[in-house]
Amino acid sequence: MSSPIIETHELSYFFGNQQVLDKVSLNVPSGSIYGFLGPNGAGKTTTIKILLNLLRSEAKNVFVFGQELSGNRISVLSRIGSLVEQPAIYGHLSGRENLIVRASLLRLKSHKADEVLELTGLSSAAYKKASQYSLGMKQRLGIGLALLSDPQLLILDEPTNGLDPNGIIEVRKLLTNLAQQGKTVFVSSHLLSEVEKTASHVGIINKGTLIFQGTLQELQHLSNEQVLVEVDDNVRAANILLKNGHSADIIEKQVIVPYLSKDQMAAINTLLVSAGCSVSAISKSKKDLEHLFLSLTQS
Amino acid sequence: MQAFALSLQSEFLKTRKTLAFWIAIVLPLLICGLVFIGFYSHSKDLLQYTGRMLWMRYMNTTLGVMGILLMPMFVIFVTYSINSIEHRADTWKSLFSLPVSKWAIYSSKYFYTVLLNALCLSLFASFILLSGNLMGLLKPELKFHDYSIAGLAFEVHAKLFLASLGILSIQFLLSLVWTDFLKPMGIGFVLTIAGIISAQSGWKYAWTNPYAHPMLALMSMKPAKATMINVDMFSKEVLVSLLVAVIAFVAGYFVVTKRSIK
Numbered sequence: 001m002s003s004p005i006i007e008t009h010e011l012s013y014f015f016g017n018q019q020v021l022d023k024v025s026l027n028v029p030s031g032s033i034y035g036f037l038g039p040n041g042a043g044k045t046t047t048i049k050i051l052l053n054l055l056r057s058e059a060k061n062v063f064v065f066g067q068e069l070s071g072n073r074i075s076v077l078s079r080i081g082s083l084v085e086q087p088a089i090y091g092h093l094s095g096r097e098n099l100i101v102r103a104s105l106l107r108l109k110s111h112k113a114d115e116v117l118e119l120t121g122l123s124s125a126a127y128k129k130a131s132q133y134s135l136g137m138k139q140r141l142g143i144g145l146a147l148l149s150d151p152q153l154l155i156l157d158e159p160t161n162g163l164d165p166n167g168i169i170e171v172r173k174l175l176t177n178l179a180q181q182g183k184t185v186f187v188s189s190h191l192l193s194e195v196e197k198t199a200s201h202v203g204i205i206n207k208g209t210l211i212f213q214g215t216l217q218e219l220q221h222l223s224n225e226q227v228l229v230e231v232d233d234n235v236r237a238a239n240i241l242l243k244n245g246h247s248a249d250i251i252e253k254q255v256i257v258p259y260l261s262k263d264q265m266a267a268i269n270t271l272l273v274s275a276g277c278s279v280s281a282i283s284k285s286k287k288d289l290e291h292l293f294l295s296l297t298q299s
Numbered sequence: 300m301q302a303f304a305l306s307l308q309s310e311f312l313k314t315r316k317t318l319a320f321w322i323a324i325v326l327p328l329l330i331c332g333l334v335f336i337g338f339y340s341h342s343k344d345l346l347q348y349t350g351r352m353l354w355m356r357y358m359n360t361t362l363g364v365m366g367i368l369l370m371p372m373f374v375i376f377v378t379y380s381i382n383s384i385e386h387r388a389d390t391w392k393s394l395f396s397l398p399v400s401k402w403a404i405y406s407s408k409y410f411y412t413v414l415l416n417a418l419c420l421s422l423f424a425s426f427i428l429l430s431g432n433l434m435g436l437l438k439p440e441l442k443f444h445d446y447s448i449a450g451l452a453f454e455v456h457a458k459l460f461l462a463s464l465g466i467l468s469i470q471f472l473l474s475l476v477w478t479d480f481l482k483p484m485g486i487g488f489v490l491t492i493a494g495i496i497s498a499q500s501g502w503k504y505a506w507t508n509p510y511a512h513p514m515l516a517l518m519s520m521k522p523a524k525a526t527m528i529n530v531d532m533f534s535k536e537v538l539v540s541l542l543v544a545v546i547a548f549v550a551g552y553f554v555v556t557k558r559s560i561k
Contacts, residue, residue: 052396078398088393090384092316101312105305105399145393 005030005153005184006051009061013046013208020046022208028186028201033179035195035216036188038205039297044188045085047205048157051186052082064153081151083159087142091131095122095141098130099148106149113148120144121170135162143171147178154178156187160194172198192293206297222292225259227268230281237277244271259284302399306407310381314411319380323419326365326373331426334360335434342438350445355528357431357443358452359521361423366459366517367495371466371510374416375487378470379480381412386478405555409471409548416467417460424456454530455520458537462516465509465540466491468547475551512540 006028013021021043028034038044049055050062053073062069064076089098099113117123120140125133130141139162146154159175160168175185175198189195195202202219204212212219231237234250241248241257246268249256257268265282272279314320338345338357345353365373385391394404428449435443466487473483487510494511497504498518505511515536521528 049392052392054392054395074398074400077396080396082393082396084392084396086389088388088390090313090388090390092384093313097312101309102397104312105309105397107301107305 003030003066004028004063005032005065006034006186007063007066008047008050009063011047011050011057011059011061013043013050013055013057020208021050024205024208024210025213026203026210027213028184028203030184031179031182032201033175033185033187033199034201034203035199036186036203036205037192037195037293038188038190040190042190042205042297043208044190044205045157048082048084048155048186048188051155052080052084053077054084078149079152080155081146081149081153082155082157083142083146084155084157087138087145089130089133089138089141089145091129093130094127095130095133095137095144096126098141099144102145102148108149112150116144116148119147119174136164136167139163140167140171143174152183154183154185154187156185158188158190160189160191168194204293204296211296219292226285227257227259227265228281228283228285229255229257229268229272229279231255231272232278232280237272240272240275240277241268302403303407306399306403307411310407310411313384314381317380317384319377319384320415322373322376323415324422326369327419327422327426330361330365330369331423331430334364335430339434339438342434342441345441348442350442351448353442354431354446354448358427358448358455361427362455362459362517365423367514368491370459370463370513371487371491371494373419374463374467375470375484375491377415378412378467379474379483381408381415382471382474383478383480401555402552405552409468409551412467412471413464416463420456420460420463421453424452427452451528451530454532455528458516458520458530458532458534459513461532461537462512462540465512465543465547468544468551469509472547472551472554475554506536506539509540509543512536 004027006026008024008026010023010025011021012019012023024043024047026047036044036047046055050057051064051069053069053076056070060068060070065079067076069076090101093101096113096117099116100110103110103113114123114126117126120143122137122140122144125137130138133141139159143156143159146156154175156175160171163171172194175187179185179200187195187199196216199216201215202212203210204219212222229237230253234253234255237255238248238250241255246257257264259265265284269279269282311320334357337360345356348356385394395401431443431448435441470483470487473486477483490508490510494505494508495514497508498511498514506515516534519534519536520530
């Protein structure tokens with residue numbers, strides 16, 4: 001996890017007058033699984049298309065493998081495998097033929113196609129027309145096409161779209177395996193739960209602005225733990241706690257206090273009971289990442 | 300150069316199971332087959348002709364059918380089909396995210412279309428010769444064996460090929476820009492009809508419409524009432540067709556390089 005594989009410096013992008021990216025500075029460490037997270041329309045696909053030189057950024061502020069992208073397009077792209085939006089598949093060809101066409105363009109031997117079919121679990125459907133594939137199979141073939149050249153960097157745009165739970169787990173395993181082999185995986189998603197399960201690093205983008213970037217631990221750290229207290233009289237309990245120096249709040253019929261320690265929890269309990277409040281439950285909870293994600297992207 | 304060759308190979312792999320490829324083989328087979336049947340069933344009417352006249356009639360019948368309307372329509376269909384493979388599968392973005400130069404991708408696609416056109420026209424010439432000789436065998440009373448038209452047949456079709464490159468390049472550009480069939484097809488069809496009318500009416504500026512070039516090329520080789528075909532390979536309409544081809548080819552490359560994939 002040394003030098004960054006992908007680096008952008010205050011990357012901005014406009015579609016006509018509409019700004020879709022605003023000073024996005026990505027930093028994707030080598031060997032990481034970087035989860036690029038954001039709601040639909042946040043600018044994820046636009047960013048990915050810029051990283052693949054499909055959309056042209058006039059300012060030379062995109063660096064991949066330490067090389068400026070537009071000036072080193074072929075050399076950079078030769079080390080990237082990608083899947084953008086829907087998998088781009090020729091429906092009139094079989095899955096294997098799709099891989100062979102790509103392999104011939106990349107000067108690869110045709111046995112690579114068979115290896116990828118095996119890896120993506122499509123061997124039994126290798127000779128079936130790709131137009132007859134299910135959505136999940138198409139998605140797997142799309143991932144297979146990205147893996148064909150054994151690239152150092154994989155850029156995958158919503159790779160679990162359309163997959164059933166088993167397929168999602170398989171993709172997750174695949175990504176983890178690839179990262180263990182030293183590859184860097186840049187994967188976009190609008191589902192936090194997906195990113196949370198695989199990513200080592202997270203970037204959260206909303207309305208074209210990168211609002212968080214760091215390790216998964218750093219993100220989890222943002223989600224503070226809380227003490228939840230259920231009492232007969234919320235207002236009275238909250239006032240007692242406030243008078244005694246706790247920053248209490250009432251949310252959804254519960255009194256909530258930021259968690260500090262076990263002793264603090266015990267002290268809260270004693271304080272309320274001794275003041276005559278009837279405490280029916282006291283517990284510690286973590287503000288889950290989903291709520292954190294929502295609060296980050298909705299603020 | 301290697302990238303170009305590999306891209307060309309991948310174009311073949313992509314199209315070999317499509318109508319775009321097979322029509323280049325089936326069309327000459329079908330037309331020549333029909334002409335063969337027509338001549339075979341009316342062989343008695345042809346006994347009077349000398350070998351040279353017989354071959355001219357035989358070749359002109361095929362040229363008359365395909366050279367005027369079918370040839371431009373074939374070009375319109377093939378250029379659309381080659382580009383629509385990428386439009387339909389939404390594969391432009393994956394092609395352009397490969398470590399292959401845009402020049403190699405674009406030019407190989409273009410030259411593959413040119414090759415299909417060349418294949419189709421050379422098959423026309425070949426099938427005319429084969430079927431004519433076959434008829435000479437089946438009906439020895441027809442004087443096909445008195446004359447050899449081989450060199451002339453290939454020359455005529457080579458000229459037709461050069462005269463069709465203008466249409467091919469324009470249609471290639473149109474189907475590169477538009478994803479649907481109707482626009483390039485509609486424009487191509489209207490210009491073809493206009494070309495036929497202007498060439499047949501003898502309008503002196505008919506050469507300005509590339510879609511009239513194949514017909515003008517045919518007319519220049521065999522003026523009305525002439526019995527001999529005289530092939531001047533680089534006549535005016537052929538030169539204009541080549542110039543148009545170069546301009547449209549360069550314009551297409553400009554479109555490809557400047558276009559961001561939305």
